[in-house]
Amino acid sequence: MNPFYFGSSAAPIFGVLHPPHSSSAAGGVVLCPAVWDEYGPSHRPFRLLAQRLARAGFPVLRFDYRGSGDSFGDEHAASVAQWREDIVMAVQELKDLGQVEQVSLVGLRFGATLAALVAATDVRVRDLVLWDPVVRGADWLSELRHRHADLVMNVLRLAPTSVQEDGLVGFPCAPRLDNEVSAIDLGAVSDLSAERVLLLTSEERPGYRDLRRHLGRLGSQVQSQHVAVQPIWEERALWSNTLVPVEVVGHIVEWLTSP
Amino acid sequence: MSVRERIAQFGDKQRLVGIVTEPATPSADRPAFLILNAGIVHRVGPNRLHVRLARELAAAGFTVLRFDLSGLGDSAPRDDGLPYHQSRIGDAGDAMDFLSETRGIERFVACGLCSGADHAFRLAWHDPRVIGAAMIDGYAYPSAAYRRTQRTQRLRQLAGRLLHPPAWRRIVTGQHPAMKAFARRLGIGAAGVGPTAPVERFVIDLPPQTVATEQTQTLAQRGTRLLFIYTAQLSKMYQQSADAPDAFPPRGVGAAVAVTCLTGADHTFTLRSHQRRLFDALLEWAQAQWPATARHAAS
Numbered sequence: 050m051n052p053f054y055f056g057s058s059a060a061p062i063f064g065v066l067h068p069p070h071s072s073s074a075a076g077g078v079v080l081c082p083a084v085w086d087e088y089g090p091s092h093r094p095f096r097l098l099a100q101r102l103a104r105a106g107f108p109v110l111r112f113d114y115r116g117s118g119d120s121f122g123d124e125h126a127a128s129v130a131q132w133r134e135d136i137v138m139a140v141q142e143l144k145d146l147g148q149v150e151q152v153s154l155v156g157l158r159f160g161a162t163l164a165a166l167v168a169a170t171d172v173r174v175r176d177l178v179l180w181d182p183v184v185r186g187a188d189w190l191s192e193l194r195h196r197h198a199d200l201v202m203n204v205l206r207l208a209p210t211s212v213q214e215d216g217l218v219g220f221p222c223a224p225r226l227d228n229e230v231s232a233i234d235l236g237a238v239s240d241l242s243a244e245r246v247l248l249l250t251s252e253e254r255p256g257y258r259d260l261r262r263h264l265g266r267l268g269s270q271v272q273s274q275h276v277a278v279q280p281i282w283e284e285r286a287l288w289s290n291t292l293v294p295v296e297v298v299g300h301i302v303e304w305l306t307s308p
Numbered sequence: 309m310s311v312r313e314r315i316a317q318f319g320d321k322q323r324l325v326g327i328v329t330e331p332a333t334p335s336a337d338r339p340a341f342l343i344l345n346a347g348i349v350h351r352v353g354p355n356r357l358h359v360r361l362a363r364e365l366a367a368a369g370f371t372v373l374r375f376d377l378s379g380l381g382d383s384a385p386r387d388d389g390l391p392y393h394q395s396r397i398g399d400a401g402d403a404m405d406f407l408s409e410t411r412g413i414e415r416f417v418a419c420g421l422c423s424g425a426d427h428a429f430r431l432a433w434h435d436p437r438v439i440g441a442a443m444i445d446g447y448a449y450p451s452a453a454y455r456r457t458q459r460t461q462r463l464r465q466l467a468g469r470l471l472h473p474p475a476w477r478r479i480v481t482g483q484h485p486a487m488k489a490f491a492r493r494l495g496i497g498a499a500g501v502g503p504t505a506p507v508e509r510f511v512i513d514l515p516p517q518t519v520a521t522e523q524t525q526t527l528a529q530r531g532t533r534l535l536f537i538y539t540a541q542l543s544k545m546y547q548q549s550a551d552a553p554d555a556f557p558p559r560g561v562g563a564a565v566a567v568t569c570l571t572g573a574d575h576t577f578t579l580r581s582h583q584r585r586l587f588d589a590l591l592e593w594a595q596a597q598w599p600a601t602a603r604h605a606a607s
Contacts (some may be wrong), residue, residue: 065382084577088352089350124356138513197578204574205573214403216579216580218355219354219355219576220582
């Protein structure tokens with residue numbers, strides 16, 4: 050495991066390269082984390098996933114988007130375009146460091162959404178794993194706002210006016226970013242460069258059924274898998290036994306290593 | 309003051325991973341801060357709190373190392389079988405050795421939230437290189453008077469509810485919070501959000517109050533600077549216990565021990581304004597204890 054920085058010197062991106070234990074696998078894998086308060090709980094499963102994939106022969110790159118995690122960059126300047134650029138840079142970095150021509154993307158929550166958008170227009174990827182993706186940005190923002198408002202009014206018992214003034218679930222969300230996220234709908238993606246797509250869900254959510262049908266029409270080979278575990282990005286998972294959903298991790302490794 | 313960051317790998321077999329955040333012109337004259345994991349959250353901290361705090365402290369002239377204790381985040385587990393608390397003290401010792409060897413720093417301030425506060429206190433107790441500890445929602449004990457008040461309040465509330473017909477209706481229909489909690493334990497119904505969402509829960513390895521009190525007094529006599537910061541629930545408990553004979557932190561320990569109550573903030577500082585209050589409190593305390601010399605201030 051080699052932690053390092055890559056990208057521009059103005060705002061380096063923190064990454065961790067997991068070199069392969071053997072050269073048995075085709076290509077490498079970039080892991081695209083969730084964002085905001087869903088990022089923290091994704092660290093531990095992503096580390097395990099990276100270790101398992103490296104053992105299976107893949108070079109793997111984990112990274113933090115600019116302005117998040119250990120990366121540099123102004124968190125107030127975050128944008129969907131910048132997050133997508135970061136994934137593209139991570140793909141190129143893994144191709145260079147891992148000496149591989151093909152790269153697959155595994156994304157969790159909004160990281161999965163970004164990975165799909167990147168695979169649709171920015172770079173050609175081999176396989177694409179969408180782990181509990183955010184299907185419609187507007188719906189997700191609405192959930193986050195509800196969670197934020199619940200904390201402010203019901204737990205902290207502050208005035209409703211505080212809801213608007215204090216970021217979103219611990220993170221700044223500028224109006225421009227809000228608009229960008231709101232406009233995203235994976236059901237509107239018209240092309241995917243990935244040869245294969247795995248839609249992995251740990252809970253049934255509105256929109257997944259339509260997304261499955263839509264992905265199937267895009268020409269990629271699509272597999273859908275439901276593994277019923279506690280959603281790891283939710284705070285209540287911290288108090289359960291689901292810190293690392295090993296079934297999900299195992300399924301991703303198995304699917305990526307299958308021919 | 310500009311800030312720079314570097315990846316640090318240290319300890320036996322380089323198994324510990326962290327980030328050093330430091331001013332552009334760091335100084336070994338001022339102590340370095342060690343930011344310890346909060347529970348099992350990796351070194352970034354809940355709501356990226358540790359990253360922001362490290363950058364704030366570095367901008368004020370302090371070198372900071374936020375790192376993952378063994379088995380957490382990106383750090384590998386230890387293979388020497390040390391008991392839990394000893395392993396944490398050993399990891400922090402490795403972090404201090406690393407900063408001494410690479411930056412010539414010999415004095416340290418341990419800082420942490422929740423279990424990180426517990427480790428910070430124990431580290432101050434065990435390692436003389438630690439000259440200060442900033443503990444957020446660490447050790448807190450209700451005074452006997454506070455416990456009595458709480459018991460009386462609960463009895464009054466219960467009596468009020470028993471005489472309140474709508475409460476009985478909510479119990480019978482399962483809408484009462486107690487019934488909802490019971491249903492959740494049985495796996496019936498969703499946890500959901502809204503007024504019935506679970507309140508904050510966190511755990512800490514709390515030593516007996518007599519032990520914490522004696523150690524606090526001894527540390528204060530040694531000159532170790534201690535800052536206890538409490539958020540919502542604990543700040544209420546502290547404020548209502550502070551004047552009691554059995555208050556914690558103990559009274560009469562002088563200026564070495566300070567307490568800051570961030571009333572209204574949640575345990576993980578979800579609101580940006582609460583994060584700001586935390587940073588201001590820590591910066592003010594750190595600058596007062598270890599002020600910049602004229603040379604540092606000019607750089």
